[in-house]
Amino acid sequence: MRLQDFDNDEEKVIQDKFKRKTWNEIRTNDSWAIFKIMSEFVNGYENMGRIGPCVTIFGSARTKPEDKYYLLAEKIAYKISKAGYGIITGGGPGIMEAGNKGAHLGGGTSVGLNIELPFEQHFNPYIDHDKNLNFDYFFVRKVMFVKYSQGFVVMPGGFGTLDEMFEALTLIQTKKIGKFPIILVGTAFWSGLIEWMKNVLVEQEKTVNAVDLNLFKIVDSEDEVVEVLDKFYKKYDLTPNF
Numbered sequence: 001m002r003l004q005d006f007d008n009d010e011e012k013v014i015q016d017k018f019k020r021k022t023w024n025e026i027r028t029n030d031s032w033a034i035f036k037i038m039s040e041f042v043n044g045y046e047n048m049g050r051i052g053p054c055v056t057i058f059g060s061a062r063t064k065p066e067d068k069y070y071l072l073a074e075k076i077a078y079k080i081s082k083a084g085y086g087i088i089t090g091g092g093p094g095i096m097e098a099g100n101k102g103a104h105l106g107g108g109t110s111v112g113l114n115i116e117l118p119f120e121q122h123f124n125p126y127i128d129h130d131k132n133l134n135f136d137y138f139f140v141r142k143v144m145f146v147k148y149s150q151g152f153v154v155m156p157g158g159f160g161t162l163d164e165m166f167e168a169l170t171l172i173q174t175k176k177i178g179k180f181p182i183i184l185v186g187t188a189f190w191s192g193l194i195e196w197m198k199n200v201l202v203e204q205e206k207t208v209n210a211v212d213l214n215l216f217k218i219v220d221s222e223d224e225v226v227e228v229l230d231k232f233y234k235k236y237d238l239t240p241n242f
Contacts, residue, residue, distance in 0.1 A: 059156060077098065194213070
């Protein structure tokens with residue numbers, strides 16, 4: 001699909017949203033949407049419930065195979081797989097592909113939670129054939145990430161990656177899910193955001209407690225990622241149990 005085609009489709013979507021509809025049309029459309037949402041939850045729960053402990057890798061779909069972060073994500077996924085964990089990604093290209101590729105090369109479980117987008121998203125070839133799930137709704141897909149992950153590795157990315165990272169942080173901060181490790185990879189990439197969080201959110205506006213910044217770790221290598229995961233699981237006397 002060309003970008004101009006996407007722009008035209010976007011215009012059609014906007015026009016459709018503003019088209020006058022009767023109350024009955026609105027109510028009927030919403031009712032059928034509920035069944036579609038339910039079916040995605042049921043399919044996700046049934047498939048993910050059969051998979052053992054996994055670590056999710058978040059990151060940009062736009063990262064090229066020759067990029068240093070793509071290569072690092074592949075090494076990280078390989079090491080995590082060798083440590084006994086499966087890998088979950090968003091199923092697409094870029095960092096997601098690198099994560100699934102590393103899991104595949106490491107002989108580990110490789111899961112892809114794919115979502116249909118107008119451009120840039122397509123499933124990668126390194127996902128286990130029986131663990132490639134497709135979603136229409138972002139929020140259902142995000143539930144699967146946080147419900148079935150025992151740790152989160154966040155590589156450099158854009159709006160989607162930041163959304164997923166802050167979703168995990170919020171759920172852990174509010175104790176809606178367990179205090180699983182959140183590992184940000186790439187000091188050079190994340191340092192500006194972390195400084196802003198410290199200076200503005202914690203000190204200036206006091207909208208975040210200083211202790212909440214301990215919910216994540218920043219590392220730069222695959223060995224550090226595995227070290228954080230192992231340290232967490234040894235503390236609670238847990239081990240991967242595929």
